[in-house]
Amino acid sequence: MLKKRISFLIIALLILTLSVSVFAQEKIQLRVSWWGSETRHQATLDAIALYEELNPHVDIIPEYSGFEGFRNKLFSQVMAGNAPDIFTTVMEWYPDLRDADAMVDITGMVDVSGHNPMYVEACSLDGKMYGVNLSVNGMVLIQNNTLLEKLGVEPLEAPYTWDEMVAKFQEVYEKSNGRVYGAPDFTANPEGMGFDIFKYYGYSVLGYEDAFPFDNDKFTINKEDIQSFLQFFADMRETNAIAPVDISAMNDFSANSLLIQNLTAYEINYAGTFGRYQDQTTDDLQPLPMPVGPNGESGDLARPGLIFSVSKNSKHVEEAAKFIDWFTNSPEAAKILKTSRGILPTEVQRAAMLEAGSEISAVDEKVMRVMDEILQREFKLAYVGPSGHAEISSIILPEISQMIGFGLMTPEEGAEEIMMEIK
Template sequence: MLKWKRSLTVLVATALMGSLAACGGGGDTKNTSEPTSTTAATTVASNEPVKLRIMWWGAQERHEATLAALDLYTKNNPNVTFEPEYSGMDGYLDKLSTQAAANNAPDIIQLDPGWTPDWAARNQLAELTPEVDVSKIDPKLLAGGQSAGKQYAVPLGSVAFGMIYDKAAMDKLGIANPANGWSWDDFFALAKESKAKLPSGQYFTKDYAGDYFAYSAFQYSKGKGTVITEDGKFNIDQATFLEWTTNFEELRNAEIVPPADVNSSDKEFDPQMDLMAAGKILLRLSFSNNYGSWDSLKPGAYALVTMPRATESGGWLKPSMYLAVSAGSKKIDEARKFINWFVNDPEAGKILKTLRGLPVNKDNATALESSMSDTDKVGMALLRATEKDGQTWTAGAGGWTNYIDKDWPYVRDQLSFKKITPQQAFDQLKEASTAYEK
C-alpha cells in the first residue's frame, strides 16, 4: 500500500514537472543547477489596469486583515485590483499544486517554509530582488527563501512553535497548568494525571504519535537533530521515535487521547470541528501568532506555553510563511511591487499586525510592539520565552515535501487506528524515505 502511494506521488510530481517544463520552467526535482531567471519575460509595471490573483491560507481574522490590506493597496494604486483565493490549511497545497500543474497558479502565493525549497528548486518561482527590498529583514529568515544565492520568496513573520491549552477548562477540572520550561516527562505525567479528572468524551491532547512536527520537537529536545538532514538524508533516531510512539500508545490505550475517528475529524480553527474549540481536548500544538485566532473562538479561555524540553529545547523560532511570485505569472513586476509594499510598508504592517507572526521588517516590528494589544502580547511572550535557547529551524533539503505531507500522515493514521506497531511505523517511514534521499 505504501509503495503504491509513493508511486502515485511520483506520477503526480512527474505530471507537474512536465507542465512546468512546457511553460518554460524546465528541470525536475533533482535539478541542482541555478534556476532560470524569469526577468526577461516580465511586463514592466505601469498604470495599465492590472488584476493580481493572490492565494493564502489562515483563520478568519487573517483573511479579514489581508483583505483590508488589499483594499488599501488598491486605494493607493487604483489601476491594481485583486482576485483573492483563501481558505484553511487543509487541502491548500493540493489545490495550489494542481493549479501549478495546469499552468494556472495565482500570481502571488503564500508558501509554508517547508515547501519553499522545492518550489524554488523546481523553477516555479520568480526572482524577487532587487525589486523587493530585504535590507530590514534578518538574513536568517531570508535563507529559507533562497536558491542558488537568489531570493525567490520573502518571509512574512517570525513565530515560535509551542503549545496552547484551555486554561479555563483545566482550572475548572482542577488540572495543573503547564509552565514555560516544562519537560516531556512533565507533559506525559500531566496527561496521565488528568485521566481521573476528565469527563467522558474529553481528552488531554490529540494523538500526536505520528505527527511530523510534534515528533520533530521531541527529537530536537533529545539532542538528535533534525528528522531530515540538510543534505537530504533520513535521520529519524529509532530509539527516540520508539520512545515517543510508545508513550502515545499508552495514552491511546488509556483513552487519554481521542479515538482515531475523533482524532482524524479535527480541523484547526473551525468553531465546530476544532477539537480544542469544541472542548474535546485541553491542549494542542500552536504557533505564537495564532493566539489571536484561538482567543476569538473562546475569549480569555486559552494560554500559551513553551514546547516541552529534554536535554535541549523542543521549540524553535522560524519564518511563519513566505510570499512569492509564480514564475508563470504575466504580471511579475506588479506582483513584486505589491510584495515589497506588503512586507515593508508601515500602514500595511499596522493592518496585518501579528497575524502572520512578528513582522520581518524591523521598523514595522518595533512600531507594532509599542502598541500591541493584550492578545498580541500573549503571543509575543511565547516568542520571547522560546528565543532564549530555542532550536534553529531549518527547511532542510528540497524534495521532501510529499514525505512530510503524504507519507507521515499515512503512518500517523495507521498508528491512530492501531493498525501498526511503533516499530512498524518506524520501518515504514524509513522505507518511504528511500524515494526522497539524494
C-alpha cells in the same frame, strides 16, 4: 448633419479609447494572490490601496480566495504559465514549485536586513531567495485554564520538561475520573501536528543539532529515531495521557476539536491558530512555548508562516519585489496589516503596530507574548524537505500511528514501515 455628428462621436470615442489604452500601458499591472478570511482580505486590500496611492504608476490586481483549492489553482496556473506576479505560498510547496521552476530569485531586490536571518534562509534554496516571509510563527502548547481549574489541576508554566508535560496530561485524566484526556493523539490524525512535533522532538529529545528529519533534498533519519517517537506516543496512550485513536483520529481545530469540546485540556498547534481556538469557546485558553529537554533543549524552528514569491512568468519582477519590500518592511503597511497574517515579520513593523496599537485584542496580545518568549529561545533552521515528503507527514505517519493505536502493529514495525516508505 446627423451623419456628421455620429462620425464626430466615433472619432472622439476612438481618441478616448486610444488615450486610455496608452495611459493604461504606462501603468504597471501586478497580480497578487492570497488566501484567508474576511479580516485578512480587508487588511490586505487597504494596504494595497495605500501602496497604489504612494506609487501611482502601479496598478495592483488582487486575486484572493479561501484556502480550499488554492494549491490546486496555483499549480494549474504554474503549468499553464499564467500564475500571478506575486503569489502566496508555504514552505511545504517549495519542492514542487522549485521543480516547476515557478519562482524567481529575488536576492538583493528586497531589503531583508530587518528580517530574522533564519527565516530568510528558510525561504531560500541553494542560496537563492525565492520568497519573503510574511509572518513569524511557532508551535505552542495550548492550555485550557478554565477546565484545569474545574478539575483542580495546577496549570503548567514555562519552561517545563517533556516529563512534566506528560505527568500533567496523566493528572488531568485521573482528576477528571477519565472524562477528560490530557491531549489528543497528535500523530493519529492527517491534519495533526504529529510530524511537526516529531521535528521538534528530534532537536529537543534525540539530540540532533541540524537538518532533522530532512534537509532540502532528502531524509536524514534512521529507524531508531522514528521508533523512539512512536514509542513515546504509545506510552502516552498506555497511560491515557493522550486520548485513544478512535477519539483522536478526527481531531481538528473547529467542529471536531477535542479541546473545544472539553474532551482534552491541552492541544498543540501553531501560534497562528490560537485565535481560532479562542474564538470558538468562552473558556480561558493560554498558549505556552513547547516543552524542553532535561537540559533545557528546545527545538523551535524558524518556520515562515506565509511567504510571498514572485512568479517566473512575471514581466515586472523588480516592481513585484518592490511591493514585497514595502509590504514586509514599512511601518505604514504594518499599521494596516496588524495581525491579519499572524505576527509581523520585522522588528520595525512589530514596533510600528504596537505604537499605533490601541486595537490590539487580548487574543493577539497573548499570541505576541508567547511568540516573544519563543523568539528568545535557540532557533533551528527549517528545511523544505524532499519533493513529496508531505505524503509521509500527512498520510503515512497518521496511518501507521492509527495502526499502532488499534494494536495492529508495534512501534518497531511502524518505524520499519515508515523507513520503507521513505526509501
